[in-house]
Amino acid sequence: MKKFQKIKKWAVIGLSCMTMLFGAVACGEKKEAAEGGSDSGSGEKAQIVFGTNAEFPPFEYVGGQGVIDQYDGIDMAIAKQIGDDLGKEATINNMEFDSLLLALENGQVDAVIAGMTVTDERKESVDFSVPYYTATQVMIVKEDSTIAKAADMADKKIVVIQGYTGETVVQDLGYKYESFKKGSEAIMELSNGKCDVVVIDSATAEKYVKDNAGLKIVEDTDAFGSEEYAIAVKKGNTELLNQINTSIQKMLDDGTISDLSAKYLDEQ
Ligand code: GLN
Numbered sequence: 001m002k003k004f005q006k007i008k009k010w011a012v013i014g015l016s017c018m019t020m021l022f023g024a025v026a027c028g029e030k031k032e033a034a035e036g037g038s039d040s041g042s043g044e045k046a047q048i049v050f051g052t053n054a055e056f057p058p059f060e061y062v063g064g065q066g067v068i069d070q071y072d073g074i075d076m077a078i079a080k081q082i083g084d085d086l087g088k089e090a091t092i093n094n095m096e097f098d099s100l101l102l103a104l105e106n107g108q109v110d111a112v113i114a115g116m117t118v119t120d121e122r123k124e125s126v127d128f129s130v131p132y133y134t135a136t137q138v139m140i141v142k143e144d145s146t147i148a149k150a151a152d153m154a155d156k157k158i159v160v161i162q163g164y165t166g167e168t169v170v171q172d173l174g175y176k177y178e179s180f181k182k183g184s185e186a187i188m189e190l191s192n193g194k195c196d197v198v199v200i201d202s203a204t205a206e207k208y209v210k211d212n213a214g215l216k217i218v219e220d221t222d223a224f225g226s227e228e229y230a231i232a233v234k235k236g237n238t239e240l241l242n243q244i245n246t247s248i249q250k251m252l253d254d255g256t257i258s259d260l261s262a263k264y265l266d267e268q
Helices: 074-086 097-105 165-173 183-191 202-211 238-253 256-266
Strands: 047-052 060-062 089-094 126-128 133-142 158-161 178-180 197-201 215-218 226-229 232-234
Touching: 047 074, 047 097, 060 074, 074 089, 074 238, 074 256, 097 126, 097 232, 133 165, 133 183, 133 202, 158 165, 158 183, 165 197, 178 183, 183 197, 183 202, 183 215, 197 202, 202 215, 202 256, 232 238, 238 256
Parallel strands: 047 089, 158 178, 158 197
Antiparallel strands: 126 232, 133 197, 133 215, 133 226
């Protein structure tokens, strides 16, 4: 039972911050992620394994020279800093968005960082850190589209990404839609004229519109509420949660997360 929140202000405030920390770790294949990222024995630095879905720019995507291996983006820089704060090597287990919470419950990853919105439903299966970014859903349409508010989507071909909060929002509006596994596929569908609108998170929308000619963003602050991104850990893993919270709070307070947001939204 999802709740449909009204929004007053669309707030892509979020320009949060992040720490920088680069330092591409040149490690090849990780050990079995199933080990859950604790000490990998024999003198090697302990690992903290983050699950993500690297299809969500500017938070996580596969880039040439990533912050952690080939993975780049705001979340990846945050994950790297958390690793540093914990004295551990942050590693990434990239998987489908829909599989992330299960991977956490199974102990396949230690934490999930994936531009993941805190929802009541998700809170039933995992614990969330303090939020580090505020976003909202928006509509991406062709530049000449007549869609000006959420209600205009009623008779249009809507595309969402499977398992994202955008899907829930459109479901709650009661409209029919088609879902794709990747944001990039949804955008291609829109650019090719095969759908009329893609509903997706604000910062990611900005990135796609910047990178794909002929598209624009339409906001509807009455229809789409604000969402908060946080890191998820296995239910009851208070020790790790506290460590992550301390690290995030520090990055919020010292401007790291805002700097990272600015950097990754501007670049590319
Ligand atoms: N914020 C959205 C959600 O939590 C999308 C996240 C993502 O695709 N990585 O569902």
